[in-house]
Amino acid sequence: MKWLRENLFGSWGSALATLGILWLAWTLVPPFVQWAFLDAIWLSPDSRPCRAEGAGACWALIAEKHRFILFGTYPYEQHWRPGVAILLLLALYVASALRRFWRPALALAWLGGLALIGLLMWGGVPGLPYVENERWGGLTLTLLLATFGIAFAFPISILLALGRRSRLPAVRAICIGWIELVRGVPLISLLFMASVMLPLFLPEGVSIDKLLRALIAMIVFAAAYLAEVVRGGLQAVPHGQVEAADALGLGYARKTLLVILPQALRIAIPPLVNTFIAFFKDTSLVVIIGLFDLLTSIKVALGEPMWSGFGVEAYLFASLVYFVFCYAMSRYSQDLERELERNRTHALKGT
Amino acid sequence: MRARAAALQLALVAAVLFVFWYVASNTAQNLEARKIASGFAFLAREAGFEIGEAPFLAYSAADSYARAILVGLINTFRVALIGIVLATMLGTLLGLARLSRNWLLAKLAALYVEVMRNVPLLVQLFFLYAVITENFPGPRDALSPLPGVFLSNRGIALPLLAPHAAHAWIGAALAAGAVLAWLLARWARRRQALTGQPFPVFAAGAALVLGLPLAVFLAAGAPFALAWPELQGFNFAGGANLTPEFATLLGGLTLYTAAFIAEIVRAGVQAVDRGQFEAAYSLGLPRRRTMRLVILPQALRVIIPPLTSQYLNLTKNSSLAVAIGYPDLVSIANTTMNQTGQAIEGIAIIMAVYLTISLSISALMNWYNRRIALKGARA
Numbered sequence: 050m051k052w053l054r055e056n057l058f059g060s061w062g063s064a065l066a067t068l069g070i071l072w073l074a075w076t077l078v079p080p081f082v083q084w085a086f087l088d089a090i091w092l093s094p095d096s097r098p099c100r101a102e103g104a105g106a107c108w109a110l111i112a113e114k115h116r117f118i119l120f121g122t123y124p125y126e127q128h129w130r131p132g133v134a135i136l137l138l139l140a141l142y143v144a145s146a147l148r149r150f151w152r153p154a155l156a157l158a159w160l161g162g163l164a165l166i167g168l169l170m171w172g173g174v175p176g177l178p179y180v181e182n183e184r185w186g187g188l189t190l191t192l193l194l195a196t197f198g199i200a201f202a203f204p205i206s207i208l209l210a211l212g213r214r215s216r217l218p219a220v221r222a223i224c225i226g227w228i229e230l231v232r233g234v235p236l237i238s239l240l241f242m243a244s245v246m247l248p249l250f251l252p253e254g255v256s257i258d259k260l261l262r263a264l265i266a267m268i269v270f271a272a273a274y275l276a277e278v279v280r281g282g283l284q285a286v287p288h289g290q291v292e293a294a295d296a297l298g299l300g301y302a303r304k305t306l307l308v309i310l311p312q313a314l315r316i317a318i319p320p321l322v323n324t325f326i327a328f329f330k331d332t333s334l335v336v337i338i339g340l341f342d343l344l345t346s347i348k349v350a351l352g353e354p355m356w357s358g359f360g361v362e363a364y365l366f367a368s369l370v371y372f373v374f375c376y377a378m379s380r381y382s383q384d385l386e387r388e389l390e391r392n393r394t395h396a397l398k399g400t
Numbered sequence: 401m402r403a404r405a406a407a408l409q410l411a412l413v414a415a416v417l418f419v420f421w422y423v424a425s426n427t428a429q430n431l432e433a434r435k436i437a438s439g440f441a442f443l444a445r446e447a448g449f450e451i452g453e454a455p456f457l458a459y460s461a462a463d464s465y466a467r468a469i470l471v472g473l474i475n476t477f478r479v480a481l482i483g484i485v486l487a488t489m490l491g492t493l494l495g496l497a498r499l500s501r502n503w504l505l506a507k508l509a510a511l512y513v514e515v516m517r518n519v520p521l522l523v524q525l526f527f528l529y530a531v532i533t534e535n536f537p538g539p540r541d542a543l544s545p546l547p548g549v550f551l552s553n554r555g556i557a558l559p560l561l562a563p564h565a566a567h568a569w570i571g572a573a574l575a576a577g578a579v580l581a582w583l584l585a586r587w588a589r590r591r592q593a594l595t596g597q598p599f600p601v602f603a604a605g606a607a608l609v610l611g612l613p614l615a616v617f618l619a620a621g622a623p624f625a626l627a628w629p630e631l632q633g634f635n636f637a638g639g640a641n642l643t644p645e646f647a648t649l650l651g652g653l654t655l656y657t658a659a660f661i662a663e664i665v666r667a668g669v670q671a672v673d674r675g676q677f678e679a680a681y682s683l684g685l686p687r688r689r690t691m692r693l694v695i696l697p698q699a700l701r702v703i704i705p706p707l708t709s710q711y712l713n714l715t716k717n718s719s720l721a722v723a724i725g726y727p728d729l730v731s732i733a734n735t736t737m738n739q740t741g742q743a744i745e746g747i748a749i750i751m752a753v754y755l756t757i758s759l760s761i762s763a764l765m766n767w768y769n770r771r772i773a774l775k776g777a778r779a
Contacts, residue, residue: 250423368519
């Protein structure tokens with residue numbers, strides 16, 4: 050009772066706000082529950098029951114198209130391969146999130162895991178028929194784009210961040226140029242550039258496929274944003290650390306690799322995860338240049354006459370999928386930030 | 401050591417130059433092979449495509465590509481500017497709601513922020529577009545949540561102030577009031593510094609800014625008439641009619657960016673130390689002046705830089721218009737590229753425009769940061 054009085058009816062304004070919210074909930078939530086759950090059509094091979102009078106949400110669209118949404122146009126009888134690839138990726142994400150696994154072997158696990166995923170997806174060895182990457186799609190492609198994008202952009206971003214703080218003017222100018230140019234333009238212009246201009250840049254006869262072109266644009270983009278986060282981490286390393294390393298007589302490479310970077314990256318982990326989230330959301334833009342990711346497969350499914358007109362259900366589902374991944378990452382980054390903060394204050398108290 | 405550094409830089413510059421030369425020579429060869437003439441001469445040619453909405457600048461398919469791109473630029477600015485204003489208002493309200501002592505309100509705002517920040521803007525745009533075009537009724541049975549506001553699958557119709565000759569004078573009076581208020585504030589600050597006598601700047605300034613236009617408004621005979629949208633044939637005429645594409649893009653950008661602005665506002669207010677409130681109270685400053693003179697300047701110093709970068713993000717995100725068919729700069733440049741094959745020039749135009757916007761805003765930001773830093777040093 051006391052809690053209610055203090056937190057919901059603390060003042061006239063507060064009481065009014067509480068009543069307003071309760072009234073809104075009263076008018077909006079029951080019809081939504083009715084539509085989304087009670088009247089919903091969960092399973093149906095076609096859309097006829099969904100179009101009947103009084104029918105609620107048409108989740109049957111998702112149920113019917115779930116293989117397509119997960120795997121795109123990958124050959125149907127080979128769907129277990131992208132399925133295993135998704136599970137492998139998820140296992141790698143979870144392992145990387147657990148601090149107990151933060152050791153050099155994790156990098157090896159990533160290398161091995163990604164190689165295995167490549168082998169599974171492409172095939173071309175006995176028992177695994179070759180599948181060209183034009184046919185990869187759905188959630189698989191979204192996860193692959195995000196993972197490979199980050200995996201390549203991250204090392205580049207470290208070089209860019211170090212270059213931006215370098216004492217060599219030419220190095221600094223090139224790194225600043227890359228970072229500021231890319232951050233100044235929308236991702237979509239880079240994707241257009243990759244899809245229409247990259248073919249012009251290459252000598253005649255050499256061509257790279259659509260997926261790789263988009264991936265290159267995403268890497269160039271992500272590297273610029275990650276570089277600024279890494280730079281923030283580098284700036285947060287106390288200057289005494291640099292001086293101590295100099296006093297020990299360490300050269301630039303060993304000073305950077307052994308003293309500065311480990312501390313800088315540790316500080317930068319929470320904002321790095323936030324950049325990963327933004328990048329994961331940005332992979333949805335490939336729909337505009339016609340790559341077959343999660344969002345594209347949902348759009349294509351809606352394009353069929355049978356399922357057209359159920360955009361609200363389809364995009365709610367897409368939102369849910371993206372939300373699950375992004376929210377997990379954002380909660381993780383918040384928890385980690387709190388934990389690192391606690392460790393730091395403990396360490397300070399210890400000295 | 402120095403020699404090594406010079407050699408390293410020389411090698412790097414040479415490598416970059418080589419890549420540029422290689423790309424340029426390949427491109428020249430490819431263009432020649434495809435018989436595409438490079439250069440911006442195509443801009444003067446007839447565009448030949450219609451644009452769904454071209455406010456402020458008349459346009460028809462017979463006009464040039466340059467004019468079409470200009471229409472796109474205007475459309476980009478139109479959606480970005482209105483979006484920035486609306487997102488700032490909504491974001492500030494949400495940020496303050498998250499700090500509210502009302503538990504329900506704070507949680508509701510937090511829920512909004514979490515959901516909006518963790519779903520891609522493009523998915524939200526597709527969702528909104530589906531809601532408007534598939535689920536809203538036709539214009540004949542349009543929803544009318546407020547008198548004069550109609551929601552239908554043809555977009556959103558709103559009442560608009562009917563134009564009147566006196567409106568330009570009212571605008572001039574507003575500008576004059578703002579200038580006078582600024583001069584008054586300067587004079588009052590100097591007087592207070594010299595004599596210690598305070599002057600009710602806020603009240604007097606507000607009276608000037610609002611009072612002058614009001615006086616002109618009344619003198620002109622209070623020309624206040626709204627043009628109401630009315631159903632004519634298959635759509636609404638009169639008032640302002642937002643197309644489904646514009647409404648989707650504006651709504652999506654506003655709702656999405658507001659979630660980020662809410663977090664910035666919250667962080668800014670929380671960044672002001674509690675001791676600052678207490679110190680101001682113990683100096684005997686009343687609550688309003690504590691907010692205005694002590695809390696707000698410190699909170700704004702934290703808020704403004706990330707807020708500007710959100711404004712830039714909103715402007716860049718407006719390029720997602722191409723996915724739902726709103727004719728912004730990117731989508732018109734895209735059509736132009738597809739028709740003429742002038743890919744390099746088209747992308748150069750897009751990038752030049754966005755870079756100009758970004759670089760000028762960041763120049764403005766640096767100027768602002770220097771200004772507030774100087775103030776801090778003087779204090």
